[in-house]
Amino acid sequence: MTIAHHQIGPCIELDRSLPSALAPISPFVDMLMLLLRKCGCVPPGESDVETALREPLGNAIIRGNHENPRKRVYIRCRCEPDGVSITVKDKGRGFDISRMSDPTAPQNIDSVHGRGIYLVRTFMDEVRFEEGGIVVHMRKSAQAATNNVRKYSLE
Numbered sequence: 001m002t003i004a005h006h007q008i009g010p011c012i013e014l015d016r017s018l019p020s021a022l023a024p025i026s027p028f029v030d031m032l033m034l035l036l037r038k039c040g041c042v043p044p045g046e047s048d049v050e051t052a053l054r055e056p057l058g059n060a061i062i063r064g065n066h067e068n069p070r071k072r073v074y075i076r077c078r079c080e081p082d083g084v085s086i087t088v089k090d091k092g093r094g095f096d097i098s099r100m101s102d103p104t105a106p107q108n109i110d111s112v113h114g115r116g117i118y119l120v121r122t123f124m125d126e127v128r129f130e131e132g133g134i135v136v137h138m139r140k141s142a143q144a145a146t147n148n149v150r151k152y153s154l155e
Contacts (some may be wrong), residue, residue, distance in 0.1 A: 011080045012035070012039055012041070012077075012079040013076070013079075014032070014035070014076070014077040014078075014079075015074075015075070016074075017072040017074045018061075018072060018075065019069065019072060019073075020065035020066075020067050020069060020070075020071045020073060020090075021061065021067060022058065022061060022062070022067075025061070028057075028075075029050060029054055029057070032075075033050050035079075036084055039079050040081070040142075041080070041081075041083065041142065042084060048123035048124070048140060049084060049123070049124070049140050051123055052119065052120045052123040052124045052138055052140075053086055053088075053138070055116035055117070055119055056088040056116070056136045056138070057073060057075070057088060058116070059090075060073040060088055060089070060092070061073055061090070063092065064091065064092030064093075064094075064134060065090050065091055065092055066092070068091075071091040071092075072091070073088065073089070073091075074088070074089040074090075075087070075088055075089075082141060082142050083125075083139060083140050083141040083142045083143075084139070084140050084142075085137065085138070086139075087135060087136070087137050088135070088136050088138075089131075089134060089135045089136075090134050091134070092134055093132070093134075094131065094132030094133035094134040095132070095133040096132075097117070097129045097133055100113070100114045101114050102118075103115045103118045104118070120136070120138060123140075124140050126138065127139075
């Protein structure tokens with residue numbers, strides 16, 4: 001982990017890899033979210049980033065790496081005062097994002113495919129798939145996260 005102080009505030013960069021198994025996802029995401037909240041990149045109570053991160057991690061492990069113990073999933077996180085950026089990369093073959101069906105379309109309501117990508121796109125401000133789908137870049141602006149917390153406030 002790298003912490004750099006800029007004129008506009010601190011910046012944290014974290015590069016990690018996880019084995020291709022589901023068990024490490026929750027401890028890793030819990031640790032990362034604690035760090036992001038402590039550094040002010042994600043407001044307390046906001047869960048969009050956490051939910052969005054769990055989806056590509058699970059997809060990378062199950063669909064990308066096929067839970068192969070010789071393969072790893074790579075995560076890069078950058079936290080700045082204006083938001084958080086996360087990249088997840090697997091060692092799989094990728095997929096064609098243009099071939100994914102809309103999970104909200106009436107004919108796809110019973111399908112289990114495409115819901116994770118839909119959630120990621122719903123919860124994050126920017127989402128890009130690169131290298132044939134083996135890399136997903138996600139970004140959530142601090143302003144959007146703050147507005148989202150107020151939006152769901154019980155006050």
